[in-house]
Amino acid sequence: MNLMHTTEIKSLIDLQVRDKAIDDLARKISSVPLEIQALNDAFEEKKGTMQTAKDTLVKLQVEKKSKELLIAEKEEEIRKHQRDLNMVKDNNAFKALLIEIERAKRDQDDTETAILGLMESVDKAAAEDRRLQQEVKKLEEEKNLRTKDLSANKENMEAALEAAKAARADAAGKISAEIIEKYEFIRAQRKGLAIVHVKEDKTGHISCGGCNMGLTAQKTVDIKTPDALVFCDNCQRMIYLDKTVNGAVV
Numbered sequence: 660m661n662l663m664h665t666t667e668i669k670s671l672i673d674l675q676v677r678d679k680a681i682d683d684l685a686r687k688i689s690s691v692p693l694e695i696q697a698l699n700d701a702f703e704e705k706k707g708t709m710q711t712a713k714d715t716l717v718k719l720q721v722e723k724k725s726k727e728l729l730i731a732e733k734e735e736e737i738r739k740h741q742r743d744l745n746m747v748k749d750n751n752a753f754k755a756l757l758i759e760i761e762r763a764k765r766d767q768d769d770t771e772t773a774i775l776g777l778m779e780s781v782d783k784a785a786a787e788d789r790r791l792q793q794e795v796k797k798l799e800e801e802k803n804l805r806t807k808d809l810s811a812n813k814e815n816m817e818a819a820l821e822a823a824k825a826a827r828a829d830a831a832g833k834i835s836a837e838i839i840e841k842y843e844f845i846r847a848q849r850k851g852l853a854i855v856h857v858k859e860d861k862t863g864h865i866s867c868g869g870c871n872m873g874l875t876a877q878k879t880v881d882i883k884t885p886d887a888l889v890f891c892d893n894c895q896r897m898i899y900l901d902k903t904v905n906g907a908v909v
């Protein structure tokens with residue numbers, strides 16, 4: 660693009676600062692729902708863990724209850740066999756009953772041992788269940804507070820964004836239409852960055868602050884010309900040298 664002349668370079672630089680601030684703000688606003696979603700996801704995950712622990716506890720309690728019922732059954736079985744002992748006359752039947760009674764007692768002992776083990780497991784599972792319930796409660800409170808903060812902050816940012824857009828429109832309105840049109844076109848093509856300052860190294864070599872490409876000899880002369888609107892040959896952005904701009908335009 661050929662060299663253009665404008666006294667509006669400072670206004671364009673100011674506009675670029677405003678646009679960047681507006682873009683940043685809009686990005687922050689759009690990230691708020693995602694942050695809130697992440698908080699909800701983490702909370703639901705924790706609730707899932709709590710539910711799993713609760714299920715484990717209930718399962719153990721049911722198992723313990725069924726073993727207790729088994730003991731009562733064996734108790735009843737032993738009593739019945741003992742009543743039968745008094746009625747049988749036959750020696751073999753008598754012996755068979757004694758064997759049955761012994762077997763039932765052994766089953767009872769084994770079941771009692773199993774219940775002791777289960778009691779320990781139930782205690783542990785109950786403690787884990789309580790711990791997770793407290794954690795979930797705490798996490799829910801934190802999540803609600805944080806969500807409230809984020810939402811309030813989002814509203815403030817939205818108000819600030821509206822104000823910034825209005826101020827930007829005013830500022831843009833003071834720049835000539837032709838220049839604004841170029842600025843907007845480049846901004847749309849170049850990820851929101853239309854005008855950038857160039858970088859000058861110790862040897863006087865100048866490169867574009869947008870794409871880092873070195874400037875040609877002609878551009879190096881142009882960029883030192885007051886009020887010259889220079890475009891990068893590589894990325895087409897408007898480029899300027901701080902000391903030219905600040906020395907050239909009051």
Ligand SMILES: [Zn+2]
Binds near residue numbers: 867868
């Ligand atoms: Zn460039």
